[in-house]
Amino acid sequence: DAGVIQSPRHEVTEMGQEVTLRCKPISGHNSLFWYRQTMMRGLELLIYFNNNVPIDDSGMPEDRFSAKMPNASFSTLKIQPSEPRDSAVYFCASTLGPGTEAFFGQGTRLTVV
Amino acid sequence: GENVGLHLPTLSVQEGDNSIINCAYSNSASDYFIWYKQESGKGPQFIIDIRSNMDKRQGQRVTVLLNKTVKHLSLQIAATQPGDSAVYFCAENLAGGADGLTFGKGTHLIIQP
Numbered sequence: 001d002a003g004v005i006q007s008p009r010h011e012v013t014e015m016g017q018e019v020t021l022r023c024k025p026i027s028g029h030n031s032l033f034w035y036r037q038t039m040m041r042g043l044e045l046l047i048y049f050n051n052n053v054p055i056d057d058s059g060m061p062e063d064r065f066s067a068k069m070p071n072a073s074f075s076t077l078k079i080q081p082s083e084p085r086d087s088a089v090y091f092c093a094s095t096l097g098p099g100t101e102a103f104f105g106q107g108t109r110l111t112v113v
Numbered sequence: 114g115e116n117v118g119l120h121l122p123t124l125s126v127q128e129g130d131n132s133i134i135n136c137a138y139s140n141s142a143s144d145y146f147i148w149y150k151q152e153s154g155k156g157p158q159f160i161i162d163i164r165s166n167m168d169k170r171q172g173q174r175v176t177v178l179l180n181k182t183v184k185h186l187s188l189q190i191a192a193t194q195p196g197d198s199a200v201y202f203c204a205e206n207l208a209g210g211a212d213g214l215t216f217g218k219g220t221h222l223i224i225q226p
Contacts, residue, residue, distance in 0.1 A: 004156075033213045043157070043202065043216040056213070091156050099145045099164075099206055102214055104156030 004105035006092050012111045018080040021108045024073055025094030033102060034067055034077050035091040043091070049075065050097075082112045121200060125223040132193050134220045136186040136203030143205035147214065148177060148188045152199045160188070160201075190222075198224045 005024040013019050025032045033048040047057040052069045060067070064083070069075040079086055089109050093102040126132045138146065144165040149157035163170045163177045163186075170177050176189040186203050200221050204214040 035213075035216075042218050045213040045215070048213045093156075101147060101159050101162060102204075103159070104149075106154075106156050 004092055004094050004103050006090075006105035006108050008108060009106060010109045010111075012113065013082055015083055015112055016081045017112075018078065019082045019086075019110060019112075021077040021090050021092075021110070023075045023077070023092030023105060025075070025092070026103055027073065028096070029094035029103075030072075030097050031095045032069060032075050033093045033095075034075070035093065035104075036088045037091060037107070038088045046077070079110075082110075084112045087111050121219050121221045123221045123223060125225055126193055127225050128195060129192055132190045132197070132222060134188045134190075134201050134222065136188075136217050136220075138184050138186055138203065138205045138217070139215070140205060140207060141181075141184060142207055143215075145206040146177070146179060146186055147204045147206075148175075148186075149202045149204060149216075150197075150199045151202065151219070157202060193222075193224050195224050195226065198222060 004026055007022045011019060031050050034046040035043050036046055037043045044059055046059045047067045048055055049069045052072055065079055067077045087110055089107045091104050091107045093104045095102045147162040148160040150160050151157045161172045161175050161177050163179050168179050174191045178187045190197055200219045202219045203217045206214050
């Protein structure tokens with residue numbers, strides 16, 4: 001298996017633009033997580049899905065952030081409109097289920113100018 | 114405004130020596146713990162895990178110790194190698210594993226040649 005695949009690896013966008021980050025979890029994994037990593041706050045859980053259903057989005061910073069998982073093999077994290085403070089590395093991770101090891105993608109480095 | 118970065122604790126050891134990285138976790142209800150390694154520009158990578166019904170678990174060159182009384186986790190790396198240089202994170206998962214992993218702030222391990 002290729003592991004968790006994220007795209008793009010790098011994204012530079014202007015303030016106010018919409019940004020969509022993509023994730024393909026490991027086949028057969030039932031849970032998917034979106035994390036954000038910054039120097040200020042470290043790794044923060046934004047939202048997670050079990051069997052494509054959003055379970056907890058309390059970590060999503062604002063209404064500008066939204067995430068979807070239309071099927072078991074694809075998820076998106078959208079920021080609209082983007083702001084400079086959204087600049088961070090966004091990671092997607094997947095697991096077989098609760099209480100199991102999370103496998104991380106390589107991340108998307110987002111820069112909002 | 115002020116922009117203060119996260120100052121990660123740094124541990125510097127000589128190549129070949131053993132290293133111990135410590136972590137204090139926050140939730141006494143957590144029952145699953147993982148150590149991750151993150152190299153520059155990459156996503157966190159699983160090293161070893163331990164469940165709360167154990168106090169020690171060994172892998173290849175790594176040992177994790179869990180002290181539930183004081184909510185403390187440690188990672189021991191034996192005979193360190195240059196490739197061990199990275200940031201190491203401990204992560205905890207609440208009982209039942211319904212929530213995503215909560216990560217500590219990380220420790221930067223530097224292996225001196």
